[in-house]
Amino acid sequence: VTRTRFPTAALVAALPTLAGAAYAAGAATGLVGYGAEGFSLDRIARVLGESAVWRGLGWTLATSAAATLLAAAGAVLLAAVFRGGGPVDRAARALAVLPLAVPHLVAALVFVLLLGQSGLLARALHAAGVADAQSVFPVLVYDPRGIGFVLALAWKELPFLALLAFSVLATRGPGLEETARSLGARPGEVFRRVTWPVLWRGMLPGVVAVFAFVAGSYEAAALLAPSDPLALPLLTWERYTDPDLSRRADAFVLVLVGIGMGAIAVAVHEWARARWAPIDE
Amino acid sequence: MASDRLLRVFRASVVALAVACGDATEAAVDPATLSWDGVEAAARGTTVRWRMWRGDPSVNAYIDGWVAPRLLARYGLTLRAVEGQGPEIVNQLLVERGARAPGSADLVWINGETFHNLREANLLYGPWAHRLPNAIYVDSAAPTIQRDFEQPTEGFESPWGAVQFALIYDSLRTPDPPATVAELARWIRQHPGRFTHDQGFTGTTFLKVALYALNGGVTAFQGGFDQERYRRGSGRLWMWLDSLRPALWRAGSAYPPGVAELHRLFANGEVDFSMSMNQNEVVTKIRQGILPTTARALLLRDGTIANSHYVGIPANARNRAGAMVVANFLLSPEAQLEKLKPEVWADGSVLAVRKLPPAWASGFRAVAAMGAVPADSLTKYARPEVAPEYHERLAADWRTRVRAEPP
Numbered sequence: 001v002t003r004t005r006f007p008t009a010a011l012v013a014a015l016p017t018l019a020g021a022a023y024a025a026g027a028a029t030g031l032v033g034y035g036a037e038g039f040s041l042d043r044i045a046r047v048l049g050e051s052a053v054w055r056g057l058g059w060t061l062a063t064s065a066a067a068t069l070l071a072a073a074g075a076v077l078l079a080a081v082f083r084g085g086g087p088v089d090r091a092a093r094a095l096a097v098l099p100l101a102v103p104h105l106v107a108a109l110v111f112v113l114l115l116g117q118s119g120l121l122a123r124a125l126h127a128a129g130v131a132d133a134q135s136v137f138p139v140l141v142y143d144p145r146g147i148g149f150v151l152a153l154a155w156k157e158l159p160f161l162a163l164l165a166f167s168v169l170a171t172r173g174p175g176l177e178e179t180a181r182s183l184g185a186r187p188g189e190v191f192r193r194v195t196w197p198v199l200w201r202g203m204l205p206g207v208v209a210v211f212a213f214v215a216g217s218y219e220a221a222a223l224l225a226p227s228d229p230l231a232l233p234l235l236t237w238e239r240y241t242d243p244d245l246s247r248r249a250d251a252f253v254l255v256l257v258g259i260g261m262g263a264i265a266v267a268v269h270e271w272a273r274a275r276w277a278p279i280d281e
Numbered sequence: 282m283a284s285d286r287l288l289r290v291f292r293a294s295v296v297a298l299a300v301a302c303g304d305a306t307e308a309a310v311d312p313a314t315l316s317w318d319g320v321e322a323a324a325r326g327t328t329v330r331w332r333m334w335r336g337d338p339s340v341n342a343y344i345d346g347w348v349a350p351r352l353l354a355r356y357g358l359t360l361r362a363v364e365g366q367g368p369e370i371v372n373q374l375l376v377e378r379g380a381r382a383p384g385s386a387d388l389v390w391i392n393g394e395t396f397h398n399l400r401e402a403n404l405l406y407g408p409w410a411h412r413l414p415n416a417i418y419v420d421s422a423a424p425t426i427q428r429d430f431e432q433p434t435e436g437f438e439s440p441w442g443a444v445q446f447a448l449i450y451d452s453l454r455t456p457d458p459p460a461t462v463a464e465l466a467r468w469i470r471q472h473p474g475r476f477t478h479d480q481g482f483t484g485t486t487f488l489k490v491a492l493y494a495l496n497g498g499v500t501a502f503q504g505g506f507d508q509e510r511y512r513r514g515s516g517r518l519w520m521w522l523d524s525l526r527p528a529l530w531r532a533g534s535a536y537p538p539g540v541a542e543l544h545r546l547f548a549n550g551e552v553d554f555s556m557s558m559n560q561n562e563v564v565t566k567i568r569q570g571i572l573p574t575t576a577r578a579l580l581l582r583d584g585t586i587a588n589s590h591y592v593g594i595p596a597n598a599r600n601r602a603g604a605m606v607v608a609n610f611l612l613s614p615e616a617q618l619e620k621l622k623p624e625v626w627a628d629g630s631v632l633a634v635r636k637l638p639p640a641w642a643s644g645f646r647a648v649a650a651m652g653a654v655p656a657d658s659l660t661k662y663a664r665p666e667v668a669p670e671y672h673e674r675l676a677a678d679w680r681t682r683v684r685a686e687p688p
Contacts, residue, residue: 033375052681118551143535228684228685240372243398248368248372
């Protein structure tokens with residue numbers, strides 16, 4: 001493939017997103033859709049003036065970042081501990097990626113049934129003799145702090161990031177580490193100066209993708225997120241299905257906010273990549 | 282090169298897709314020009330796609346396992362139920378009209394504010410409901426059937442089922458349940474953390490039940506939407522809710538998204554009440570093993586909201602004749618009686634028993650006696666819906682006035 005063809009292919013790949021963004025922009029500014037009355041920025045101004053939108057966005061950003069960081073930390077830990085060629089390490093790596101096949105909806109439901117105040121853990125507590133286990137057990141489902149939500153998504157994203165970490169270490173790690181050791185670096189130094197930089201730079205695209213996905217995903221939020229603040233994906237869907245037809249186009253303003261959030265994540269990634277390029281052997 | 286080939290294949294499929302979408306307009310038969318026999322003849326051999334809520338296994342079993350085979354055997358008609366309810370139906374039809382695409386549904390299951398939205402946006406075909414031969418059995422005297430949220434149906438939708446709002450409680454946990462809205466409020470204060478409502482349609486209906494009760498009954502809101510009456514009436518409701526809030530589940534800081542989640546909280550013992558827009562749902566949910574066998578339906582004596590649900594034909598439907606044949610079959614005494622059975626769905630009939638042939642009438646009386654609530658109490662406490670704007674405003678204002686304001 002010659003270099004000049006590249007933009008065409010990229011455009012094709014981006015087409016669904018671009019078409020969606022263009023329609024959302026049109027619907028948000030009154031150019032298309034039901035009740036469109038010509039170009040106006042009033043709707044955007046009104047929706048962005050609502051505190052519910054900013055509180056929802058803040059909640060979504062904070063919980064998505066927490067879930068992504070938790071999953072990434074777990075992935076780094078797994079990759080660093082189980083990196084050998086022995087049967088135990090190989091089995092551990094296989095087990096770690098197993099939940100990759102679990103759909104997000106199922107993962108969220110499992111956490112509802114596990115972490116609810118009438119869930120399995122609370123029942124186990126009750127069976128263990130804790131009187132009034134239901135009120136003693138912490139609020140994790142529909143919890144304003146989003147602990148259940150963060151745990152569920154961290155668990156769900158961990159296998160993907162672990163898989164990535166395993167392959168980054170396997171392909172880029174050993175040679176450089178060997179060189180460092182032969183130059184006299186101690187084990188802690190090897191990790192700090194070689195393994196860790198190789199790992200995080202190699203994982204960065206995956207981490208950004210996971211963050212963008214988690215921030216935009218609906219299923220786990222629908223089952224685990226609180227009613228106040230209302231997560232951005234839930235707020236978007238609520239507006240899109242508002243009983244009042246004239247409010248439904250509000251959803252497209254929120255879609256633009258979501259796309260903007262994704263665009264910023266990608267921009268941050270590009271900046272980080274330009275500054276700290278991945279390390280190849 | 283491989284990527285070149287890939288690009289060509291991609292371009293070709295985009296073109297093919299565009300052609301397929303644009304070309305799919307079948308010549309739609311206008312049933313208005315046909316006799317009923319002609320409608321049935323035009324429907325033979327066709328497929329009717331029915332967009333409906335698919336969230337209840339007993340409803341699905343009735344549609345797929347009982348209605349569909351009979352339509353195929355008697356009218357040579359294939360019924361395909363597809364997912365989509367309320368606002369999704371409206372959005373789908375708006376998008377299809379915007380794209381000038383032929384309809385993806387021939388029949389839709391609707392009522393209330395969805396009917397209001399569809400009529401407002403001119404998305405329904407009609408009038409047609411009066412042409413159904415089985416329409417003669419419909420209980421046309423019942424105000425909750427003839428008018429859908431105070432809107433005259435004008436033949437743009439055909440009634441299918443009639444239901445009434447009820448609270449659900451466990452007779453073992455709460456042997457002496459409250460009987461009025463005032464008693465319910467007292468009960469909530471005495472049992473902190475044991476009551477809540479959902480954020481969906483059923484929850485809003487509960488708020489409307491309280492709205493009526495706190496303002497001297499439904500008559501205060503009848504006769505179309507009135508801004509001033511809404512302001513005063515809802516003001517009392519918000520005050521009532523504010524005073525109850527500390528005693529609600531999670532101190533009123535979180536609410537279950539939908540009624541299914543509320544059922545789960547109730548079944549797991551996190552709260553002592555659930556609610557339903559169908560007084561008989563408690564019977565079917567017990568049979569499914571979702572609710573405990575000691576669960577019961579409760580009608581508050583201030584009156585609870587009764588409404589009907591309907592089927593409509595979208596303006597862009599490709600198979601109007603087929604849709605009418607399905608709607609007619611749904612109104613048949615046979616199909617209505619089957620639907621009423623507690624072991625099937627327990628959805629209320631829209632037919633007037635006195636209009637039915639005697640053999641059918643006795644069957645209806647026998648099945649109605651198996652319902653969760655005696656028929657005379659249902660009638661006694663039934664209150665009609667008011668203009669859909671009350672529902673829309675209550676839902677929107679609850680979100681900003683209650684949900685987004687931390688207690």
